[in-house]
Amino acid sequence: MTEVEFAVVGAGIAGLAAATTLRAAGREVLVLDAAPQAGGAARSEPIDGHLVERGPNTFRVSAAMNEFLRSHGFDAVLEPAAPGGGERFLVRGGALVPVPMSPLAFARSPLLTTGGKLRLLAEPFVRRGDPRGESVATFAKRRFGCETRDALIGPFLTGIYAGDETQLGVETVFPSLAAAELRSGSVVRGLLAQALRGGAAKGRPGTWSGKGGIGALAGALAAALGPALRLSAPVSRITCEDGVHRLAIAADSGDAEVRARGLVMAAPAAESATLLEGLDADAANALREIVYAPVASVSLSLATGSTREPVRGFGFLVPRGEGDVLLGCLFPSQLFPGRAPAGRELLTLLAGGMRRPDALDESDDRLVAALVGEIDRVLGLRDAPRTLAITRWRRAVPQPGVDHVRLVAALRDRIARQPRIALAGAHLDGVAFGEALASGVRAARTLLEDR
Numbered sequence: 001m002t003e004v005e006f007a008v009v010g011a012g013i014a015g016l017a018a019a020t021t022l023r024a025a026g027r028e029v030l031v032l033d034a035a036p037q038a039g040g041a042a043r044s045e046p047i048d049g050h051l052v053e054r055g056p057n058t059f060r061v062s063a064a065m066n067e068f069l070r071s072h073g074f075d076a077v078l079e080p081a082a083p084g085g086g087e088r089f090l091v092r093g094g095a096l097v098p099v100p101m102s103p104l105a106f107a108r109s110p111l112l113t114t115g116g117k118l119r120l121l122a123e124p125f126v127r128r129g130d131p132r133g134e135s136v137a138t139f140a141k142r143r144f145g146c147e148t149r150d151a152l153i154g155p156f157l158t159g160i161y162a163g164d165e166t167q168l169g170v171e172t173v174f175p176s177l178a179a180a181e182l183r184s185g186s187v188v189r190g191l192l193a194q195a196l197r198g199g200a201a202k203g204r205p206g207t208w209s210g211k212g213g214i215g216a217l218a219g220a221l222a223a224a225l226g227p228a229l230r231l232s233a234p235v236s237r238i239t240c241e242d243g244v245h246r247l248a249i250a251a252d253s254g255d256a257e258v259r260a261r262g263l264v265m266a267a268p269a270a271e272s273a274t275l276l277e278g279l280d281a282d283a284a285n286a287l288r289e290i291v292y293a294p295v296a297s298v299s300l301s302l303a304t305g306s307t308r309e310p311v312r313g314f315g316f317l318v319p320r321g322e323g324d325v326l327l328g329c330l331f332p333s334q335l336f337p338g339r340a341p342a343g344r345e346l347l348t349l350l351a352g353g354m355r356r357p358d359a360l361d362e363s364d365d366r367l368v369a370a371l372v373g374e375i376d377r378v379l380g381l382r383d384a385p386r387t388l389a390i391t392r393w394r395r396a397v398p399q400p401g402v403d404h405v406r407l408v409a410a411l412r413d414r415i416a417r418q419p420r421i422a423l424a425g426a427h428l429d430g431v432a433f434g435e436a437l438a439s440g441v442r443a444a445r446t447l448l449e450d451r
C-alpha cells in the first residue's frame with residue numbers, strides 16, 4: 001500500500017499537466033496509468049525512417065498552454081510548423097481548393113458564391129438570437145447563412161471533431177462566438193469589441209508539434225515526473241473512507257492499493273464513469289452521456305513528386321458528399337521537415353468519425369484500399385503508397401452536444417460534494433490537445449485551493 005497526498009488517474013496530457021502543476025506547488029503526487037507508456041492519445045513512433053503520429057498531429061498553443069510550458073521549462077521541446085504549413089485545402093468537386101486565410105483570398109475564393117459571401121458579411125445586421133442549447137449547424141445558419149455552414153464550418157468540424165455539426169453544441173465548440181453574440185448581439189461586433197478592449201490573452205500563433213513528435217512532448221512531462229509516474233497500473237476501483245481515497249490497482253506487480261487525500265480523475269469519460277460509480281452514481285451517469293467519435297488514423301509513405309497534385313501545406317479536409325470514409329489527409333512531412341526520409345512524403349489519413357463509424361470495422365486491407373482510392377481521386381497517385389501504421393481509436397474525440405456545458409456544470413457540482421476530487425480531460429471543456437492540457441492545470445489548481 002502506498003500513501004500519497006494526491007493521486008492522478010490517467011497520464012494523458014491532462015493528467016501529466018495536473019501532476020506537473022501539483023508537484024511544482026511542492027505537493028506529493030502519484031500518477032497511475034493503465035497503459036505501458038505515458039501520453040494517452042499522444043503517441044509518436046519512428047517507423048521506417050518516418051516519424052509517425054498515431055494520435056494528434058498538431059496543436060495550437062493557447063495562452064494557458066504557453067504559460068504552463070514556459071513556467072515548467074518545456075517550451076524548448078516545442079517545434080513550430082514550417083512557414084508554408086499554413087496553407088489548407090478543401091476538396092470541392094474532387095479538386096483541392098485553398099481555404100481563404102485573408103480578406104482578399106476570401107473575396108476571390110470559389111468556396112462561396114457572391115450571395116454566400118454577402119450573407120456572411122451581413123452577420124452584424126442579423127437579429128440577436130440565443131446560442132444557448134443550440135447546435136453549431138443551427139447557430140451557423142442563423143448567423144452566417146447556409147453556404148458558410150456547409151462549405152466552411154461543416155468541413156472544419158469534420159477535421160477537428162470527426163463530428164456532425166447538427167449534433168455538436170456551439171457553446172463548447174465555438175465558445176468565443178457564442179459569447180460574442182450573447183454580449184453584443186452579433187459575432188462580428190462582439191469579437192471586434194473584444195479586440196478593441198485588448199482581446200483575450202494570446203498564446204503562440206501558428207501550428208505546433210513537439211521535437212520528436214507530440215508523444216515526445218508528453219514524454220518530456222512524464223520523464224520529469226520520474227518515480228511519481230507509475231505505468232501499467234490500471235485503477236480498477238475507487239472508494240473513499242474518512243476523506244481518504246482508496247485506489248485499487250489491478251496490475252499483477254506493485255502495490256494493490258494507493259491511498260490519497262486528493263484525486264485528479266484524468267481518464268476518459270467512460271473509464272472515469274466506471275471508477276466514480278461507487279462514489280456518485282449521478283456523476284457516473286453524466287460522464288456516460290458523453291459520446292466519442294471513432295477515428296482510424298492511417299500513416300502512408302509516398303515517393304516525393306509521385307502525385308499529379310503537389311503534396312504541400314497542411315493537408316486537406318473532405319466535406320460531406322465529397323468522400324466516403326476519408327475525413328481528411330494531413331501532410332506531416334511538409335509541416336515538419338525531417339519526418340520522412342529523403343525522397344519520401346509522410347501522409348496521415350483520418351477516417352470514419354461520426355460520418356462513417358463502421359469504417360473502423362473494415363479489415364486493414366479494405367480500409368487502406370478505400371483510403372488510397374479516395375486520395376488517388378484528389379492527388380492523382382502515380383506510385384503505390386506504403387502503409388506505415390494503422391491505429392483504430394474506438395473512442396477518439398469527445399462530441400460535446402448542445403447541452404454539454406450544462407452537463408459538465410452538473411457533473412462538477414456533483415463531484416464538488418466529494419472530498420477533494422477534480423476532473424480533467426478532453427471530454428470536459430474542449431477536445432483539443434492544448435485544451436486537455438489546460439483542463440489538467442485547472443484541476444490541479446482547484447485541489448490546491450481546497451484546504
Ligand SMILES: Cc1cc2nc3c(=O)[nH]c(=O)nc-3n(C[C@H](O)[C@H](O)[C@H](O)COP(=O)(O)OP(=O)(O)OC[C@H]3O[C@@H](n4cnc5c(N)ncnc54)[C@H](O)[C@@H]3O)c2cc1C
Nearest residue numbers: 010012013014033034040041056057235271425426432433
Ligand atoms: C486520432 C486522433 C487525432 C487527434 N488529432 C488532434 C490534433 O491534431 N490536434 C489536437 O489538438 N487534438 C487532437 N486530438 C485530440 C487530443 O489528442 C486529445 O484530446 C488529448 O490528447 C486527450 O488527452 P487526455 O489527457 O484528456 O486523454 P487521453 O490522452 O485519452 O489520456 C487518458 C489516459 O487515461 C488512461 N486510463 C484510462 N483508464 C484508466 C484506468 N482505469 N487507470 C489508469 N489509467 C487509465 C489511459 O491509458 C490514457 O493514458 C486527436 C485525438 C485522436 C485520437
